[in-house]
Amino acid sequence: xxxxxxxxxxxxxxxxxxxxxxxxxxxxxxxxxxxxxxxxxxxxxxxxxxxxxxxxxxxxxxxxxxxxxxxxxxxxxxxxxxxxxxxxxxxxxxxxxxxxxxxxxxxxxxxxxxxxxxxxxxxxxxxxxxxxxxxxxxxxxxxxxxxxxxxxxxxxxxxxxxxxxxxxxxxxxxxxxxxxxxxxxxxxxxxxxxxxxxxxxxxxxxxxxxxxxxxxxxxxxxxxxxxxxxxxxxxxxxxxxxxxxxxxxxxxxxxxxxxxxxxxxxxxxxxxxxxxxxxxxxxxxxxxxxxxxxxxxxxxxxxxxxxxxxxxxxxxxxxxxxxxxxxxxxxxxxxxxxxxxxxxxxxxxxxxxxxxxxxxxxxxxxxxxxxxxxxxxxxxxxxxxxxxxxxxxxxxxxxxxxxxxxxxxxxxxxxxxxxxxxxxxxxxxxxxxxxxxxxxxxxxxxxxxxxxxxxxxxxxxxxxxxxxxxxxxxxxxxxxxxxxxxxxxxxxxxxxxxxxxxxxxxxxxxxxxxxxxxxxxxxxxxxxxxxxxxxxxxxxxxxxxxxxxxxxxxxxxxxxxxxxxxxxxxxxxxxxxxxxxxxxxxxxxxxxxxxxxxxxxxxxxxxxxxxxxxxxxxxxxxxxxxxxxxxxxxxxxxxxxxxxxxxxxxxxxxxxxxxxxxxxxxxxxxxxxxxxxxxxxxxxxxxxxxxxxxxxxxxxxxxxxxxxxxxxxxxxxxxxxxxxxxxxxxxxxxxxxxxxxxxxxxxxxxxxxxxxxxxxxxxxxxxxxxxxxxxxxxxxxxxxxxxxxxxxxxxxxxxxxxxxxxxxxxxxxxxxxxxxxxxxxxxxxxxxxxxxxxxxxxxxxxxxxxxxxxxxxxxxxxxxxxxxxxxxxxxxxxxxx
Numbered sequence: 001x002x003x004x005x006x007x008x009x010x011x012x013x014x015x016x017x018x019x020x021x022x023x024x025x026x027x028x029x030x031x032x033x034x035x036x037x038x039x040x041x042x043x044x045x046x047x048x049x050x051x052x053x054x055x056x057x058x059x060x061x062x063x064x065x066x067x068x069x070x071x072x073x074x075x076x077x078x079x080x081x082x083x084x085x086x087x088x089x090x091x092x093x094x095x096x097x098x099x100x101x102x103x104x105x106x107x108x109x110x111x112x113x114x115x116x117x118x119x120x121x122x123x124x125x126x127x128x129x130x131x132x133x134x135x136x137x138x139x140x141x142x143x144x145x146x147x148x149x150x151x152x153x154x155x156x157x158x159x160x161x162x163x164x165x166x167x168x169x170x171x172x173x174x175x176x177x178x179x180x181x182x183x184x185x186x187x188x189x190x191x192x193x194x195x196x197x198x199x200x201x202x203x204x205x206x207x208x209x210x211x212x213x214x215x216x217x218x219x220x221x222x223x224x225x226x227x228x229x230x231x232x233x234x235x236x237x238x239x240x241x242x243x244x245x246x247x248x249x250x251x252x253x254x255x256x257x258x259x260x261x262x263x264x265x266x267x268x269x270x271x272x273x274x275x276x277x278x279x280x281x282x283x284x285x286x287x288x289x290x291x292x293x294x295x296x297x298x299x300x301x302x303x304x305x306x307x308x309x310x311x312x313x314x315x316x317x318x319x320x321x322x323x324x325x326x327x328x329x330x331x332x333x334x335x336x337x338x339x340x341x342x343x344x345x346x347x348x349x350x351x352x353x354x355x356x357x358x359x360x361x362x363x364x365x366x367x368x369x370x371x372x373x374x375x376x377x378x379x380x381x382x383x384x385x386x387x388x389x390x391x392x393x394x395x396x397x398x399x400x401x402x403x404x405x406x407x408x409x410x411x412x413x414x415x416x417x418x419x420x421x422x423x424x425x426x427x428x429x430x431x432x433x434x435x436x437x438x439x440x441x442x443x444x445x446x447x448x449x450x451x452x453x454x455x456x457x458x459x460x461x462x463x464x465x466x467x468x469x470x471x472x473x474x475x476x477x478x479x480x481x482x483x484x485x486x487x488x489x490x491x492x493x494x495x496x497x498x499x500x501x502x503x504x505x506x507x508x509x510x511x512x513x514x515x516x517x518x519x520x521x522x523x524x525x526x527x528x529x530x531x532x533x534x535x536x537x538x539x540x541x542x543x544x545x546x547x548x549x550x551x552x553x554x555x556x557x558x559x560x561x562x563x564x565x566x567x568x569x570x571x572x573x574x575x576x577x578x579x580x581x582x583x584x585x586x587x588x589x590x591x592x593x594x595x596x597x598x599x600x601x602x603x604x605x606x607x608x609x610x611x612x613x614x615x616x617x618x619x620x621x622x623x624x625x626x627x628x629x630x631x632x633x634x635x636x637x638x639x640x641x642x643x644x645x646x647x648x649x650x651x652x653x654x655x656x657x658x659x660x661x662x663x664x665x666x667x668x669x670x671x672x673x674x675x676x677x678x679x680x681x682x683x684x685x686x687x688x689x690x691x692x693x694x695x696x697x698x699x700x701x702x703x704x705x706x707x708x709x710x711x712x713x714x715x716x717x718x719x720x721x722x723x724x725x726x727x728x729x730x731x732x733x734x735x736x737x738x739x740x741x742x743x744x745x746x747x748x749x750x751x752x753x754x755x756x757x758x759x760x761x762x763x764x765x766x767x768x769x770x771x772x773x774x775x776x777x778x779x780x781x782x783x784x785x786x787x788x789x790x791x792x793x794x795x796x797x798x799x800x801x802x803x804x805x806x807x808x809x810x811x812x813x814x815x816x817x818x819x820x821x822x823x824x825x826x827x828x829x830x831x832x833x834x835x836x837x838x839x840x841x842x843x844x845x846x847x848x849x850x851x852x853x854x855x856x857x858x859x860x861x862x863x864x865x866x867x868x869x870x871x872x873x874x875x876x877x878x879x880x881x
Contacts, residue, residue: 050132051092052122053078055105058097064119067126081108095132097122101140101169110138118169123221137168141218143225144172148181152195153188154208163208166215170225178203183226186211190241190314199313202456210234228458237265238308238315245271247289248282249302257305260537264309280305281322303548309541312457420581425500428574429487436484438563439477445546446557447473460538468528469561471521475514476564479507500578501591504571508598511568516606519565526558568606572599615639622663626672627693630700638665641758644751646739648673649721649782653698653737660739661695664755667762669706671698701726703762707734709752711774717785718777720748738782 051074058064059077068075078087078096087094095115098106109116117132118140125132133139149172154160163186164174175182178194178201185198185205198205213234214225225231244261245268246254257280258268269276272291278298281289293299304320447470450461461469486503518525533540547556579592618640623629642664648654654673663670672695710723723738741748752772760768777783 048093049074049091051076051094053087053094053096055096055098055109056080057099058119061099061119064097064122067123070126071122071132073132081105084108084112098138101138106138118218120219120221127221133171135171139171140169141223142171143214143218143220143223144170146183147172147226148175148183149173149186150175150178150182150184150194150198151186151188152178152192155188159208163211166211170214170218184210187236190236195314196316199311199315202311202454204231204457205236205313206231207234207236235312238311238313239264239266240314242266242278242314243273243276244268244278244280244305245273245276246280246282247271248284248286249280260309260540263537278304278317279322283322286322303545306541306544310457310460310538310545312538419496421496421578422494424574424578424581425487425494426491428500428571428578429484429491431570431574432480432484432487435563435567436477436480438560439473439480441551442470442473442557442560443477445549445551446470449546450542457538460536460542461532465528465532468521469525469557471518471525472514473518473561473564476518479510479514480567483507497586497588499588499591501575501588501593501595504575504595505591505598508595508602511599511602512605515564515568515602519606522561522565525561529558529561568599568603572596572603575599619665622670625693626663626670626695626697627675628697629670629672630697633665633668633670633700638667640665642746642751642754644741644746645743646741647784649723649738649740649784650736652735659742660698662739664758666758667703669701669703671701672696673698703759705729706755706759706771709756709759709772710780711748711752711772712738712777712780712782713774715777717783719784721777721782721784722748722752723775723780723782736780738780740784 052068052071054064054068054075054077056079059079065075074092076087078084093115095117096109097119098109098116099119100106101116101118106116115135116138117135118138120141121133121139124130124142133142133145144167147167149167151160151163151174154163167174178185178197180201182198182203185194185203186208187195187198187205188208189195195205197203210225210231210233214223214230217223239261242261244266246257249257261268271279274294276297278300279289279293280302281299283301289299298317299322300317300320301322304315304317307320308315447466449455450459450466451463483503486506487500490498490500490503533543543557546552547554552560575592575596579589579596582589582592616636619634619638622640623633640663644662644664646660646662648656648658648660650656653671654660659674661672661674663672675694675696705726705728706724707727708725710725712718712721712723714720720741721738722741723736726735726737727733728735741751753768756768756771759771760766765771
């Protein structure tokens, strides 16, 4: 630890604000330089060279000595202070390298105002090729270089002096006042003027442990105390030293907020406990407090709670104080908002006249949009964000929406009796205007703040997460702004011959470009919001704050983002309704039909694109689930048709009793078995953790290799079984693969018909029924008896153990291709060889075969199984092919 000796008052002052001392040193250097330049203009300046002096243990470190040689600076060693006087020379500026900033030698050198550095400074300079940094104080390392710190809340002078000394040893600077130049505030409490200034400026507020832990890592090269991963561990949590209680919330929300309080460094107690420092009130449900709060208790709205979490610091309470509805201040503000007429009856009469005038204007003009009577008191889903007359709904970030600015304009007088076509057109415009306002709210309240740079507490979400959530929302907004403007101009200058269909035909290509990327990945956007809300408290608080604003109509972000998914079908219905009220001789009749057709094409394109996207996602899921799955499974024309869980009934494609999963694609069949040992989890590039692969790849079989599909009849010893007669292209014999279906969701008959249909499509045959053959289990030696018995499971375990032992003790693993060649050569030479030697050769080959008999992840080894049963299968399969 650093030196804790008592310092003089001058030293303490300089420690409190080291910037003062730095400025004085700079001024003295300038004065000396100026004096030297004026007095010795004609004299040659004495050249002073920097020299390193390795003190005691520093001279014994080989790494440090090597670094000094790389810096190319003169160097000497010093073992004790007795040698100090002999090293003083006007030709050299001595820099002492000390490994321990606590021993007596360091204290003596510091008292003589010598330049002192630690070994990490020399090592970093040698590594980066930089000159030695100049410091008027002892500098052990540079882990806090360029950091400006300020302290608040420390009552013990010894602790403050110790912390300031450590900061100086690590290259940091101390300032007395907290301002914009301060990079970090080290706080021992969450109150005071400096704390409030740091919160308002977004300055990180740190615990004292941050400095101590950084000093413990002082010998690590390239370590920086300001790195986010290290710094975030020691940030002062928002609710440190706070004891909260919650009033007016539901049980579920209250439990969630209590858990959040503990996560953010605070604690909670029941309402009314005298130890509480804050009472969080749900202002929409609580009309009056159940008790008279003390002066020390902060009674705040819930926005204070979520705002503190969002900016990762305790917000000021004065802006969020809760006030009763019957307080004199509120009554006074309400009275100021009332009409200026002294008579209350006159006020009510004038109010009724104003409302009547507004209703008459609404009947005669399309601006502002007409609302239902209930919309004056509540906001339903259908009328969400009908805020065209509110300043918050300005679309171009502060500009007045056109729907408001043009409300008083009436270029063409509207007929007293409005046609049904005009009514539907007006409804189309109103819904389009509301939809544009929804998109503007999503962008202004959610996307833009999340993308802002310099957020307090750092970015709330990563750029990849923001892109996943919002996708092409800005592009959709731009297209519909143009549609809305065209509709608005058409409604204002209304004429029955005006074409509404041309507007949507004009932007049909833009709709095709913008909608599929968003609609297809909406589920991913929804999952990302849910995941980030659970894992990131600041994002959860951000949503709570913004979703409570009137612009959102108390709708969540997910509920707002689903509007683009619903918009195009809604427009198609309105255009259909508009076509019904359009006369046959009106040229817009045919144009509307084309517009409806173009919208249907857009929705068909979206559905087709979505189907392809989901199909590709299913294939990727198979690739991640099956360990060793071939890369050529991924193809743009391939789609997953069905997944079937089975049990192997033969020795191939794996041992009898093994759990096998069949993935039927439109042109191939992936065969995989259950893994015996599951590996660790997989982490994708976007930090999405996937479950471990539960299956092991066996073979990827083209459907063209399946010659027959055998439906095994149901007997007492055989249930739910089927078989595939396969001929691999490299073999001349047929292979029989038999399975038992274990899943009850899909009937065997439906599965076999589905398989035959896709096999027939692959080989371009129309008669899929001829590929299926019903057979008796005895003909192919297929049975499902005792598959789940203890003896059967024990037998499978013994086989697995035997294969592991065989694999472990096999010193020469003969390749199976060479083994088959040897076997074929032995058969060809069997007639010429003596009987005894032939038996010996067969016995040797069989032993080698047993050593090499390891299950292969392909079907190349399956013909050996067929050869062993050739006499039995030849009689059964001759009439099948």
